[in-house]
Amino acid sequence: MRVVFVSYEVFPFAKVGGLADVAGTLPKYLEKQGVEVFIVMPKHRLVEKNAEKFDYDLKKVASDISASYVKTSEKFDIYESTLPGSNVKTYFVANEYYFSADDVYAGPDLGEQSIFFSAATLDLVKHLDLKPDVIHVNDWQTALIPVYLKTLYRDDPYFSKTATVLTIHNLGYQGVFDPKYLSFSGLPDYVFSIDGLEFYGQLNFLKGGIVFSDVINTVSPTYAEEIQTEEYGEKLDGVLRMRSKDLYGILNGIDYELYNPATDRRIYVNYDVNHLELKWENKVKLQEELKLPVKKETAVAGLISRLVPQKGLDLLLDIMDYLTLFDLQIVVLGTGDEYYESALRKFQEKYPDKVSVNIKFDVDLAQKIYTPALIYSSCPASTNRVALDRCSA
Ligand SMILES: Nc1ncnc2c1ncn2[C@@H]1O[C@H](COP(=O)(O)OP(=O)(O)O[C@H]2O[C@H](CO)[C@@H](O)[C@H](O)[C@H]2O)[C@@H](O)[C@H]1O
Missing domain, CATH: 3.40.50.2000 (Glycogen Phosphorylase B;)
Structure with missing residues (x-):
């Protein structure tokens, strides 16, 4: 065909x-x-x-x-x-x-x-x-x-x-x-x-x-x-x-070749399922690059999106103050409506230790944010797969 x-x-x-x-x-x-x-x-x-x-x-x-x-x-x-x-x-x-x-x-x-x-x-x-x-x-x-x-x-x-x-x-x-x-x-x-x-x-x-x-x-x-x-x-x-x-x-899939942390040259450190502890390094380097406090145990939540009304950003803006009460860092990468760009920037000014707002289009930074996904971020560093699985459950 x-x-x-x-x-x-x-x-x-x-x-x-x-x-x-x-x-x-x-x-x-x-x-x-x-x-x-x-x-x-x-x-x-x-x-x-x-x-x-x-x-x-x-x-x-x-x-x-x-x-x-x-x-x-x-x-x-x-x-x-x-x-x-x-x-x-x-x-x-x-x-x-x-x-x-x-x-x-x-x-x-x-x-x-x-x-x-x-x-x-x-x-x-x-x-x-x-x-x-x-x-x-x-x-x-x-x-x-x-x-x-x-x-x-x-x-x-x-x-x-x-x-x-x-x-x-x-x-x-x-x-x-x-x-x-x-x-x-x-x-x-x-x-x-x-x-x-x-x-x-x-x-x-x-x-x-x-x-x-x-x-x-x-x-x-x-x-x-x-x-x-x-x-x-x-x-x-x-x-x-x-x-x-x-x-x-038909549900969209992900490209397992492009989003493969073992081979992706755009992330800080490559890792695979047998070396999950290297995820920490990616997270720490991201915190460094974004000038956030480098804290291994702090969860990092990422948002990579066009900043337009249909993305539900108002919901996020409504709870931003509340989210900063947690041991959480929020990383935003996006461009779009001036209203959202400046509202998000204000949160970064208010909580520079908790919020990093990056108003630009940058596919390399996007990859670095996706990589250390939350799933193992508050778990002890370990190469033990069973322990990690239990911890993320
Ligand atoms: N500033 C930035 N820098 C780097 N990368 C950025 C970026 N802003 C956005 N991206 C990237 O663009 C893609 C998604 O963009 P959006 O979240 O704006 O969704 P979009 O509405 O285009 O998707 C529409 O098409 C997709 C595909 O079908 C549907 O899944 C979805 O529901 C539908 O809304 C992701 O790969 C994201 O990383």
Whole structure:
């Protein structure tokens, strides 16, 4: 089976959040199971910046291609690389005007950028003759691909056997834009209806994906249920209920190769199950680096997240004073809303011995925070597995 996996972010090429983790991992593991997978993503500025750090090459394989149907004179080039740690070919849609901002979600016009990328992906697939059985799109930035396929490409024999899957990683982001973007996309006017992309008078790209994909998936079985309720459905619960027989929830996994403390070069000291005492060293070095009191026995709680309302940060802020009553250090790594950034910073100023707030995006520091996870942190240093297990229970 051939799968084209389309995502706006893919680790390690360009990462903002959890979408990149899945997009950089799932294709690798599908490949191990014998699936022929290709990744398609935009060539963000970050993709070039990260090449040396993550040791991948980038080579141009095609130039000056038009994105069919889109009302623009912009053309795109195709670059190729291989997903590190795998043989998965990754193709990049390159266009200076749309994808040269420093941030993945910046640029001249996010609506136009995602339309251009979605349309260009289908031209790329044909140009490279990838002949996919499945095109797997992710979140709103790629959700128009099934809409193009079911409308303008409906009679194109090239895609007659291609099925589509939309994975919703985060229903909180839907890509809602002014209806004027419809003419830019070249999509037919009839898709702007209640049964299509229309959403309270606006265009909703994710809704388009939900309506036009063959199958819809999301990040856990529970989330698949929740998003069909009014409380968690973000105003799309009705449409999701209409598609409920095609809606699946497959629990996200973790990449055991990337998150392996025995081999991860980004942590302070490597360790494995036979040397768990080395976890202490990672914890102590983290305390040192973050200028927290170096105390082996003190539990360290880590939070690595985009600092936005949907992450439940208000719950944390409400109990921060209370948490500092315990023998606990709280380490936060994140960027996002100014409100959360400054509220967290204030707690660091108030409790410098207990709270470390790091307002930046730093995948290396993230790894160092994940490593000495709480589980053994208040246990005696020991190489005795049984004792450690008992202690963490
Ligand atoms: N400042 C920073 N520095 C370094 N790394 C940082 C960082 N901020 C965030 N990260 C990393 O980004 C990833 C997760 O980000 P978020 O917590 O913001 O989730 P997101 O909403 O993107 O995930 C969405 O997609 C995932 C994947 O499907 C779903 O599991 C989830 O429920 C859904 O909300 C983690 O790998 C985290 O370490």
